[in-house]
Amino acid sequence: MPHLLAVFFMMKLTVVVRTYDTAGVSSTVLERARGGVDQLLNAVGIQPVWRNCRTGSCMDPLQSYELEVRIANATRLSPDDSLGSSAVDLSQQAGTLATIYEDHVRRLAGSADGDEGRLLGRVIAHEIGHLLLGTSRHGPAGLMRARWQADDLRRNLPCDWRFSPEEGSRMRWRLLARIEPSTAR
Numbered sequence: 008m009p010h011l012l013a014v015f016f017m018m019k020l021t022v023v024v025r026t027y028d029t030a031g032v033s034s035t036v037l038e039r040a041r042g043g044v045d046q047l048l049n050a051v052g053i054q055p056v057w058r059n060c061r062t063g064s065c066m067d068p069l070q071s072y073e074l075e076v077r078i079a080n081a082t083r084l085s086p087d088d089s090l091g092s093s094a095v096d097l098s099q100q101a102g103t104l105a106t107i108y109e110d111h112v113r114r115l116a117g118s119a120d121g122d123e124g125r126l127l128g129r130v131i132a133h134e135i136g137h138l139l140l141g142t143s144r145h146g147p148a149g150l151m152r153a154r155w156q157a158d159d160l161r162r163n164l165p166c167d168w169r170f171s172p173e174e175g176s177r178m179r180w181r182l183l184a185r186i187e188p189s190t191a192r
Contacts, residue, residue, distance in 0.1 A: 043128025051175025100141030105134035
């Protein structure tokens, strides 16, 4: 069994991320964001494969290993201090849809003189974390903490912007269960 665990931690799992941008994010900002997500997920052994969905595309049914990330401006019903949200079925411990509030991301990045693409990537990775972890709970520190402030962006401490080893391991197990449903037992 120890050998199987070693193989599990060495192999990279793939998750397909369908993105829908209704906010009109520039291609430069979106590319930086995707690069940041790639880096954060790769660090825990998950390789995102990006699928850019436009109106009329991506009509095929969502597969178990796919997630949807919608980048939109907040509505008046969106919490003012929230950068995004994830729809997680707590009974199934899984989610497939995350919404990123691009105008809130842009505002926070601007207040910290930060890189909007970098922050957008961190927010996307955080919401993907919720979807893969299957929970709406937040961690005490790191990328999965609940509150992000302008000072956090200015300090830019590496420990603030990564998944914990436990989160990474749980995300991999949960993704593997999506890919191979028989392993969920």
